[in-house]
Amino acid sequence: xxxxxxxxxxxxxxxxxxxxxxxEAVRLKADGIETDVHLSLDNELVICHNxxxxxxxxxxxxxxxxxxxxxxxxxxxxxxxxxFAGVRLPKLSEALEVVKDMTxxxxxxxxxxxxxxxxxxxxxxxxxxxxxxxxxxSCFNPDCIFEAKEIxxxxxxxxxxxxDDLGREIMNFSVAKYCKQLKADAAHPLRLLIDxxxxxxxxxLNIAVNPWTVNEYDDIKRLAEYGCDALISDVPDYCLKVLxxxxxxxx
Numbered sequence: 465x466x467x468x469x470x471x472x473x474x475x476x477x478x479x480x481x482x483x484x485x486x487x488e489a490v491r492l493k494a495d496g497i498e499t500d501v502h503l504s505l506d507n508e509l510v511i512c513h514n515x516x517x518x519x520x521x522x523x524x525x526x527x528x529x530x531x532x533x534x535x536x537x538x539x540x541x542x543x544x545x546x547x548f549a550g551v552r553l554p555k556l557s558e559a560l561e562v563v564k565d566m567t568x569x570x571x572x573x574x575x576x577x578x579x580x581x582x583x584x585x586x587x588x589x590x591x592x593x594x595x596x597x598x599x600x601x602s603c604f605n606p607d608c609i610f611e612a613k614e615i616x617x618x619x620x621x622x623x624x625x626x627x628d629d630l631g632r633e634i635m636n637f638s639v640a641k642y643c644k645q646l647k648a649d650a651a652h653p654l655r656l657l658i659d660x661x662x663x664x665x666x667x668x669l670n671i672a673v674n675p676w677t678v679n680e681y682d683d684i685k686r687l688a689e690y691g692c693d694a695l696i697s698d699v700p701d702y703c704l705k706v707l708x709x710x711x712x713x714x715x
Contacts, residue, residue, distance in 0.1 A: 465688065465707050465711055466687070466688055466692050466693055466694050466695050466707070467495035467496060467567060467568055467693065467694040467695070468494050468495050468496075468694070468695055468697055468700045468703045468704050468707070469494065469495060469496045469497055469498045469568060469570055469674070469694055469695070469696045469697065469700070470485075470486075470488075470489035470492070470494040470496070470497045470498065470697065470698075470700040471497075471498050471676065471677050471696050471697055471698045471700075472485060472497075472498065472499060472500070472513060472698075473485025473486040473488065473489045473497055473499065474486075474488035474489040474491075474492055474494070474700060474701075475698055476698055476699055477492075478544065478548065479520065479540055479541045479543065479544035479545075479548050479551055480513060480520065480544075481499055481500060481511045481512055481513055481520075481540075481553075481554075482511075482540055482541060482548075482551050482552075482553070482554060483551070483554050483558060483559065483562055484541070484548060484551060486499075486554075486559055486562040486563050487562055489563070489566075489700060490562065490563065490565075490566065492700055492701045492704075493704065494566070494700035494701075494704070495566060495567045495568055495694070496563070496566040496567050496568035496569050496570065496598075496694070497563050497566065497569060497570065498570040498572065498676070498696045499511055499559060499569075499570070499571060499572065500512060500513045500571075500572045500574050501556050501571055501572070501573060501574065501582070501586055502515070502527045502528065502574045502576075502582070503528065503576065503580050503581065503582045503585065504527060504528070504530060504531055504532045504535060505528060505529055505530055505531045505534075506531040506532055506533075507580075507581065507585070508531075508532035508555060509555060509556035509557070509582075509585055509586060509589055510527065510532065510535060510553055510554070510555055510556065511553065511554050511555070511556055511559055512527055512540075512553055512574075513574075515527060515528070515574065515577075517530070517535065517538060517540075517553070519543075520540055520543060521538040521539060521540045521543070521553070522538055522539045522542065522543075523537075523538040528576065528577070528578070528580075532555070535552075535553050536552050536553065538552065538553065539551070539552070540552055540553050556571070556586070556589050557589060557592070557593070560589070560590075560593045560595060561593070564593060564595060564598075566598070567598065568598060568599075568600065568694060569595060569598050569599045569600070570599075570600050570602055570622065570652075570674070570694075570696065571586060571590070571599060571600070571601050571602070572601075572602045572603060572624065573586060573601060573602070573603040573605075573608050573612075575603055575604065575605035575607075575608050582608075583601075583608055583611045583612050583615060584615055586601060587601070587612065587615055587616055587619055590619075596618070596619065599619075599620065600620040600621065600622050600649065600650060600674075601619060601620065601621050601622070602621065602622035602623070602624050602650070602652050603621075603623070603624060604624040604625065604626075604630075606623065606630075606646055609621045609622075609623055609646050609647075609648050610646055610647075613646070613647045613648075617647070620649045620650070621646075621647070621648045621649055621650070622648060622649065622650035622651065622652040622672075622674060623642070623643050623646060623648045623650070623651055623652060624652040624653075624676075625639075625651070625652070625653055625654070625657070626653075626654040626657070627654060627656070627657060631653075631654070631657065635657065635662075638665065639651050639653070639662050639665070639666060640662070640665040640666045640668065640669045640671055641669075643666065643669070643671045644669050644671065648671065649671065649672060650671060650672035650673065650674050650693070651666055651671060651672070651673050651674070652674050652675070652676060652696070653673070653675050653676075654675065654676065655675040655676060655677065655678050655683050655687065657675075658673065658675050658687060658690065658692070659690070660689075660690045660691075663690045663691050663692060664691075667691065672693040672694070673690075673691075673692045673693055674692065674693055674694040674695070674696060675687055675692055675695065675696065676696035677696055677697060677698055678695040678696060678697045678703060679697055679698050679699050679702070679703070681706055684697075684703055684706045684707065684710075685706065685710060688707060688710060
């Protein structure tokens with residue numbers, strides 16, 4: 465049965481990529497979480513999906529142009545519900561403390577628009593928390609995956625791709641071979657781009673397959689039957705329930 469990773473935490477029950485969302489994912493017994501990391505202007509590792517704070521806070525502007533002190537003054541919870549008013553953007557270190565006992569922690573690097581130490585700093589933070597055996601670092605940018613392996617060949621990495629020019633290039637070449645060339649440990653495809661043959665080819669080269677974002681019954685069933693290793697889901701509790709039911713049916 466594949467692992468279930470709560471996408472940006474349990475983001476249907478608490479504001480995405482916040483400590484409450486990660487705590488809720490733990491409470492729901494998800495196997496792990498997926499989250500996103502940036503570097504602030506003063507080089508703090510902070511968690512947010514977008515490059516700007518506009519969509520999920522009461523502020524505006526690019527994360528890379530703001531200090532952590534500026535970011536920490538913003539409200540990242542009120543947009544979701546009054547009960548979450550005052551929730552702030554977390555540091556990666558804070559998030560790792562909440563999820564450290566989970567099985568798999570997927571940290572997506574939000575590839576910087578200008579070269580910085582995001583990759584190096586993220587790996588260092590993972591080691592500070594002694595979580596190197598539980599973390600997989602993913603990114604849509606192959607250069608960041610390559611950089612991570614150059615810094616530490618043992619760090620686990622996952623190549624994200626979707627249905628864009630790069631994604632089509634990856635699929636036309638061979639997902640498994642592309643990942644192997646990057647020394648990536650996993651492929652992280654958009655759920656619609658995966659078929660059984662791709663999973664088998666990846667597994668043949670010892671590459672895991674962890675698709676996103678898997679919320680619907682048919683996708684959960686199909687991808688579990690293909691043998692995917694982890695499912696990244698906005699609804700981890702529902703995903704776990706479906707997988708348990710399917711396991712029972714198959715037995």
